[in-house]
Amino acid sequence: MxxxxxxxxxxxxxxxxxxxxxxxxxxxxxxxxxxxxxxxxxxxxxxxxxxxxxxxxxxxxxxxxxxxxxxxxxxxxxxxxxGAVPCKIFSQSLPDGKQMFEVPLWRAAGRWxxxxxxxxxxxxxxxxxxxxxxxxxxxxxxxxxxxxxxxxxxxxxxxxxxxxxxxxxxxxxxxxxxxxxxxxxxxxxxxxxPSGSGKSAFRFTMPRSRALDDPLTKPLAEKEGHLNIFMGKDRRVVIYPTRHHELLNFVCIHPTSETEQKDQQADEWQSSADLDKMLDVYKGWNPAVLKILSMADEDTLKVWDLLDMDxxxxxxxxxxxxxxxxxxxxxxxxxxxxxxxxxxxxxxxxxxxxxxxxxxxxxxxxxxxxxxxxxxxxxxxxxxxxxxxxxxxxxxxxxxxxxxxxxxxxxxxxxxxxxEWLWSRKPSAYRRMPTVFGPFPGPRQDHLGNSRDWSQSTFTTASIKIKTSRTLLQNLLPTSQFKFASADSNCYATFSLSSLGNLEWLGGNGYNHFGLYVHGVEYTKKNGDKVTGTYLPVLFENLADPIISGREELGMPKVYATLDVTKDAGTWKLKAGWMGNQFLDVSLTGLETKTISNGVQGSGPPQIGQEEGLFFHKYIATTAPAGSKERGQADVEYVGIVPNVEEAKAPRQVNSLLVADRAEINFDAMDWKKLPTLHHIVARLAEIPVYEVMEAKVVEGLGASDVRSARRLV
The missing domain is CATH 3.50.50.60 (FAD/NAD(P)-binding domain)
Known part of the structure; x- marks a missing residue:
């Protein structure tokens, strides 16, 4: 065309x-x-x-x-x-006017x-x-x-x-x-x-006053908000008020065969109607009904074919x-x-x-x-x-x-x-409690499961690598599949604090995390293959959101603590505590700027030699009543790893490197009263001997990792 x-x-x-x-x-x-x-x-x-x-x-x-x-x-x-009228009463009557029931709808109004x-x-x-x-x-x-x-x-x-x-x-x-x-x-x-349903309907309105002025028809119109239906075997009359109770509306449903017009076009579904024909359709009905129908204005009376379609x-x-x-x-x-x-x-x-x-x-x-x-x-x-x-x-x-x-x-x-449709488009999105709200926005995704941008985030990582006791640290290994790769009595571990900032997932804000990283650990998989890496026994964080997301989405062993960092010329300090009780002092002094080398690590976990990644132990207890056999059992328990090769792909840029000439780490385990949820952890960390500080440094830069490469290790 x-x-x-x-x-x-x-x-x-x-x-x-x-x-x-x-x-x-x-x-x-x-x-x-x-x-x-x-x-x-x-x-x-x-x-x-x-x-x-x-x-x-x-x-x-x-x-x-x-x-x-x-x-x-x-x-x-x-x-x-x-001018719409609230429907207050619903009644149904027989053609002779006998009422079958009347329901005061105002009683049910509170349901909707x-x-x-x-x-x-x-x-x-x-x-x-x-x-x-x-x-x-x-x-x-x-x-x-x-x-x-x-x-x-x-x-x-x-x-x-x-x-x-x-x-x-x-x-x-x-x-x-x-x-x-x-x-x-x-x-x-x-x-x-569309085709005819076998029924047609006369439709018209009239002034309500017309019905109220006649003693015979007044009972049909006097109740406000009355939806009034008269039911015959194959026909019915519906009457109700509208427009500030000033009009009465009529729908008179009946067999089409009784009012079908031979000259009606095939595509017409309404046409002018004959008043006498309508009265004939309801011949023998209650006199009040017939009287009120006879009051219709014939010039506005229409008959509609009630259409249906497969x-x-x-x-x-x-x-x-x-x-x-x-x-x-x-x-x-x-x-x-x-x-x-x-x-x-x-x-x-x-x-x-x-x-x-x-x-x-x-x-x-x-x-x-x-x-x-x-x-x-x-x-x-x-x-x-x-x-x-x-x-x-x-x-x-x-x-x-x-x-x-x-x-x-x-x-x-x-x-x-x-x-639900939007959620289904990202079936691999992280979901954590409460799940009814869909994928949980966090470090790795927005509310629809789309990846976050970490390229403009900032980091400052202070780390102290120490020589310590293998015999003591092996007691922190979670399963018999773990052991140290070397039988030497010495081993190496790093205490590391990272301050992350300008995080998209936290609205431009940031948080701190402090952890112990145990190097040179070997894990034997079920098939006998061995993997060497760094093991993370615990990670303290000072904000609930990263703690929850890291525990539920990744399985990281995260707990809460206040982590307060101060810096001035040549000195970096950390004070960690819980509810005002300080359990850790860390200091790096004599900091001097050094030339940045390709081997400098950023905000990720410290890495040693040819280690393949960072190990962690995921454990979630079952929900069970006290005294039951299930109480204390694991719903989920396995070892996970963050592969170094994947973490190396994270967008990181190191901008400065400061090396300290002196570093100190001092834990105070206090007691159960002062540290009721952390004493068992801090007391064990306080036992770790520092035979020698191997390296102490502060690294600053741009970019970070969301650790989405974390996976189960079987």
Whole structure:
């Protein structure tokens, strides 16, 4: 088809960053306008294509259950401000007027977060249009193009108008109702057309005062917020107030065969109705019902064919998605047609936040379908069941339908499904308690599991390498698979303090860690292979976040302590403590600047000779009651290693090296009262003899490692 090509809202598709999507919404009914509002609130640019001129808007009332009114409030629309009437009483009667039951709904109001309202469709529609297109709303105002009849829609974001004009967008939403043109653009949609359900409905409104002025009909209209249903075997009459209680709304459902018009066009679903015909349909019913029906204004009386359609195989493909009646036409027996269209709109916008990558749009539209397909289809089926003739099936469990219909917040539901979908894209992301919030942001990843940037972090590492007793230190080796590679009575260990700063994962802040690194340790794997490395018995840190992440994600033996570092000309000092009780003094004095060599180590663990990595012992106890056999047993226990070859790849740059001419390490184990959680550790460290200080230095630089190379060693 010949025509011109236009960019929606003139937005350049090459923009980078949190770029708004260009969205075309086909149809500006309740669903389409709701989608426009939610999408503009997400920051996107929306154009609505409406085939009508919006002249002489007509309509009756619309049932707005709590699952819809909550979403409207999220849009900024309070229906009660527009005259919607809270539903306070629900009753059901037989055709002769005998009441079957009456439920005071105010007693159940506390069950639902949002109100159950009886609104006027025109009032709702007008307010949706106002909010969607208002210049002062959140996000860019939606553009409403009236008299824009759509000829065809593609899954590639293309829309062709009947005029020949061609439009292109990132996303196209088919919200064009039961006779949807957009539906035809979905693969597999051929052959899916709405058909009559076998029932039709007379719809009209009248001034409530008209019914109140007649003694016979007054009882049908005098109770405020009364949803009044008269049920016959194959027909029913629904009456309820709206618009500040000034109007009564009527829905009179009956067999289509009794009012079918021979001259009705195949694609028509409403037409003018005959008042006498309506009265004939309900002949023999309670006189009050017949009298109130006879008060209808014939010039506004309409008869609607209640259409239904088989379940579509899909609602979304490529860049096209359907919402509302375009996807799932509803019969009115649950009063959920408009509500489900609004839920669709909320769900669709929820999966498309600002910054959605173009390449993800097809997947995200499929996610919308997954969120909505089962629920909308189930309520669609509930409506069919609720509309069955009396005696055509088992008794209805109306409470079950109400609970499932009303007790749902689609925005909250889809938000969680979007989170789960985003989490699933990083199956190897670190997850730690509490797991329900998804991958845990920390040193190695952001909240979606993406790697952190350590290149601009800073480090200052002070280390003292000592000669000490192999016999004493071997008592700190965790399993029989460990031993010292050398049988010499001397061995070597390093006490090291690193101050890390400008850490992205800590919002530009930093922390300190101090540990004992035992060199020359050999580990024998289950297959007999031997690995030589440095063993880390304990690592003190002064911040909870790195302690928790290091223990849970890596298995490092981390504990808490205050680690206070001071520096002045030629001197570096560390004081470590717990709750004001100082258990460690370390000092390096006589510091002098030295030339930096390639062998200088940065913020990682000290490395010696040909050692392969840093060993650590991971242990997590099982959860069990006191006295049980499981108490004190391990849920997880194994040895891990941080390979030196991987750590060498970390982005580190050494900027300065200071060497000390004197170093001292002094532990004070105190007692259990002063160090109730650390005495057992500090007392053992205090036993370590310093035969000789081999080296003492302070290294400063840029960059660090997140130790993501840590792995299990079997």
């Amino acid at each position: 010949n025509g011109t090509t236009a960019r929606v809202n003139g937005v350049d598709h090459t923009n980078k960053g949190l770029r708004p999507l260009n969205v075309l919404v086909v149809g500006a009914g309740i669903g389409g306008l709701s989608a426009a509002i939610f999408l503009r609130q997400q920051g996107h640019h929306v154009t609505l294509l409406e085939q009508s001129r919006f002249a002489n808007e007509l309509g009756a009332a619309v049932h707005m259950a709590p699952n819809a009114t909550g979403l409207l409030l999220r849009m900024g629309i309070n229906l009660e401000d527009l 977060q949002y109100p159950w309202l009886l609104a006027h469709r025109v009032d709702l529609h007008s307010q949706l249009k106002k909010v969607a297109t208002a210049e002062d709303g959140t996000g860019a105002a939606a553009i409403l193009r009236t008299s824009s009849r759509v000829a065809s829609v593609g899954t590639d974001g293309s829309v062709t108008l009947a005029s020949g004009e061609q439009l292109k967008a990132d996303v196209v939403i088919g919200a064009d109702g039961v006779h949807s043109k957009a539906r035809c653009g979905l693969p597999g949609s051929q052959g899916f057309k 379940q579509l195989p899909t609602w979304a493909d490529g860049q096209l998605a359907l919402i509302g009646d375009a996807a799932h036409p509803f019969t009115p027996h649950q009063g959920q047609g408009a509500a489900q269209a609004i839920e669709d709109a909320a769900s669709l916008a929820c999966v498309l936040p600002l910054g959605t990558p173009l390449a993800e749009i097809p997947e995200r539209l499929k996610l919308y379908e997954q969120c909505r397909y089962k629920r909308a289809s189930q309520i669609q089926e509930y409506s069919r069941i609720a509309g069955q003739d009396l005696g055509a099936g088992p008794p209805l469990d109306t409470s079950r339908y109400t609970d499932e219909n009303f007790g749902h917040d689609e925005w909250h539901y889809t938000s969680q499904k979007l989170r």
